[in-house]
Amino acid sequence: SDVILKGLLAAIGVDAETQDVIADSLLDWRDPDDLHRLNGAENDYYHSLDRPYDCKNGNLDSTEELLLVRGVTREIFYGNGEKPGLRDYVTVFSDSDRININTAAREVLLSLPGMDEDTADAVIEYRKNKQIKNSAELQDALGGLYAGISGYVTFSAGNTYRVIARRKGKAFGIEATIQINGNDFTIRKWKETVKQIEKKHEES
Structure with missing residues (x-):
């Protein structure tokens, strides 16, 4: 719900005005019409961008698609060194909205x-x-x-899990979203990641 979304955005440090923009714009992104909400966005906004694209008017196929929604910056989505990002707490694969x-x-x-x-x-x-x-x-x-x-x-666990595996001391890692159905499972998403390591060079 937009109530939970705004609450989550607040919890990761997003200001109230941006919360309203993202919540309304996400509803507009998913609904079938071309009428934007008070703080939302439809094709009239997305077509005015330097690199224009259409408002989807449908459900998200991946969490990364949030980056196309008005108000969602890379920092809000991925987080930074001090704050987590939206991607750490949302999924498109759950059957429950609770x-x-x-x-x-x-x-x-x-x-x-x-x-x-x-x-x-x-x-x-x-x-x-x-x-x-x-x-x-x-x-x-x-x-x-x-x-x-x-x-x-x-109170009950869902059937969708996000698994993160990283070897201690290594930059390489794997993130997988797995859906369990009885004794079977389906890998819905698989991502191999490389953590960026900054190298400091001493000036001679």
């Missing part, structure tokens, strides 16, 4: 309505001892925030 309260990263927990840092940390601490399996346990973990958050979360 957040798994048992596995969500701190930034994802902070995207929930009304969630503050202390409560997010309390949830993380709570689930170290046991998984949250039902509404009663969720209410125990969230306290007064339960009513506003319960509609956005789930």
Whole structure:
């Protein structure tokens, strides 16, 4: 939802104005019409760019497609040395629009309505001892925030996982998105990465 998206953008340090632009523009990117929302964008915006392209008017096929959406910069998508990027927390392969309260990263927990840092940390601490399996346990973990958050979360694991493997001390790594169906699995995405290593040269 746009509520969760704005919350996630806020959690990774994106300002409120840009949050509104990205949220509205993503809705416009996915809907079938040519009418843009208050802070959104349709073909009239994308055709005015130095390198014009069409507004898709359809669902995303990959997370990288977000880079085409108005407002999403490379820094917002990939992050930088100090802050994580949007790509670390979103997927196009999930069948659910709810957040798994048992596995969500701190930034994802902070995207929930009304969630503050202390409560997010309390949830993380709570689930170290046991998984949250039902509404009663969720209410125990969230306290007064339960009513506003319960509609956005789930207790059960999905069937889509992002796996990151990097050898210690090596720049090379692999990122894979895997979908599990019973005893079978499907690799939905495979990416080999090379971490950029800066070399410092001493002046002679």
